[in-house]
Amino acid sequence: MPAQAQSFQSQAPFAVLLDSASGAVLYEKAADDLMVPASLAKIATVLVAFEEIAQGRLTLDSEIGISENAWRKGGGISGGSTMFAQIHSRVKLSDILQGIIVQSGNDASIALAEAVAGDEANFARLMTERVRALGLTKSVFRNATGMGDPEQKVTARELARLSDHIIKTYPELYKIFGQREFTWNKIRQQNRNPLLAMDIGADGLKTGNIDDAGFGLVGSAVQNGQRLIVVVNGLKTARDRANEGRKLLEWGFRAFEPRRIFAEGDIVGEASVYGGEKGRVALKAKGPVNLLLPRGSSERINARIVYRGPLTVPVQEGAEVARLLVTRGDVKTLDIPLYAAETVQAGTLQSRAFDALMEVATGWVRKALGRS
Template sequence: MSAPVTSSDGSDRRSAALRLGVVAFLGLVLSLAGTGLRAQNFQSQAPYAVLLDSASGTVLYEKAADELMVPASLAKIATALVAFQEIAQGRLSLDSEIGISENAWRKGGGVSGGSTMFAILNSRVKLSDILQGLIVQSGNDAAIALAEAIAGDEATFARVMTERVRALGLTKSVFRNATGMGDPEQKVTARELARLSDHIIKTYPELYKIFGQREFTWNKIKQQNRNPLLAMEIGADGLKTGNIDEAGYGLVGSAVQNGQRLIVVVNGLKTARDRAQEARKLLEWGFRAFEARRIFGEGEIVGEASVFGGAKGRVALKAKGPVSLLLPRGAGERLNARIVYRGPLVAPVQEGTEVGRLLVTRGDVKTLEIPLYASETVEAGTLQRRALDALMEVATGWVRKALKRS
């Protein structure tokens, strides 16, 4: 059993290799015995990069992961998300017919000079084919036609894209079109692209298979999937490439080896060859250099949060399921973790309510971030208890103000 994160002094030993102790308020340090290379000794040429372990949510590598960048056709991953959601909710089916308007044909078809599935003007195309045109061929005509079918026009659809990723907890990415064509306000982050891709893989496994399709023929024109990882025999099965002048060359990819799935994001590279090489190097290094360590078991208490005006002054917090990390093999790295929440919580607090997040960092890398939930219900306390809590909060407020002045 591992030790919960608490605000009291002291520490408990889990094993010689893993010790959990309290650091400041609601914090902990994970110390791993042994020596070895530090994970971030790996260096990528990509200006933006993330490597994510899907099962644990561990970030194995990051570089400018939270900085806004131009997505180019990587935005089509969010376009696909909206379509998958519409199918799952029964508003569309794979047999639904999508019209190819003059706008979609002229702006995204063969006459546009960009990536296209060569859909015919004023034709109607099954959604199953539109999705292949969108994902395999990166067709702009498919993206625009899909946007018009779902939301009426592309600008409205882009707002839907942004709303849908916000609902997944992705707070920085903003979409202005369905294609990834240049727009000064359309920006994403590498971390959020990785999380979005992970969500699609886990939530829509059957539809996700389209991302691994090697080729697609439409209008008697056969085109190969633009994802170079699919041909490398490294277990890759998706996702998308992107390139416009403002973005450079980018790729979001995923691969599975020995039951482990990694998701890689690179962007801002100078050539298509560079993006292929950097993505492959990150994946191969990730599969080779890390091993799994369980930090908390199923139902274990991770820490506590203060409760204002409650029958109890604290509530224990736990994750949904066990908490594991991928750590460098044989490394002697120091991990820092803290529980972040807006507090103190105000009673009553219901069991199962999400009240905070566990953040684990390794140096400058935000290794893990998972939600934490109240493990029990804390009812409102007596009038006397609430008054005492209020006085303590006022006193604490005065101390904070004094510290700001000093």
């Protein structure tokens, strides 16, 4: 996809800029291509921890044991990022989370994985299951740290959506991502996220770097009540990572203006219904539907409703039955669920027979066209 079509060009091989309020993608580059996450995988590690707290299985005061495995594989002797937790010690979850988020501690990540799931492999399967539940279909995790594994891959778009979910669902716990430093075991370490020191409204999230991944960053910033989330990965240096993240955020805040396309409660469209008391069901979104569009742009906006249909009865009011896809040029700017605005029950025997006849006839047409 030509970056010029988006009025911006990034050095990053992988990049996404997401507006949190609308879900609109303002910029993307190889956004759905699989890439190596490095420590960006720890965002999913933290998701599991936050969910465990929310469901009452853990508290911030829960004590997490530091096993010999966590100490050897992720502690100071490993040579990687660490919170320097002592072997066989017990550490409060509140400190473990700071060790993971602020210091990118591999020892803290492994200890958390062992506490929640018994071992890191089981925890990684849990990470993958949890992101699948959020509708993220491509990302696969094999460990809690982001250490190299040929099967561990994510996409920039899914990292942005995962981060947005964490920000919106766990606002109090998310504040840890904006913490500038953390001292543990008398060792003071600063947050590795360079955006936090740039005076651009940044309050998260995470950096990553291993040889197979290059330098990556997931960041978020708020200006004038608007939150943007940026993902860049595959850059050559830490400076490039910081510069590209900052430039994308500043460009996003400067270059776009909000546009409402549907008010809350508006009917967005309809979907066909098979065997119902009526042949179509009205669709609506949850809340208003907004886009961010380039200031002064005349780019063509295309919107379409996608669903597997015709829908079968009964269709319950409020059920998610379709999606609204909006594109701006080559950029998929919006992809949100649509819900049935009414209930459609089964129709009369005569109407169902008519629908069946029409479906058979349509099937014949599709089959004939498929042969041509």
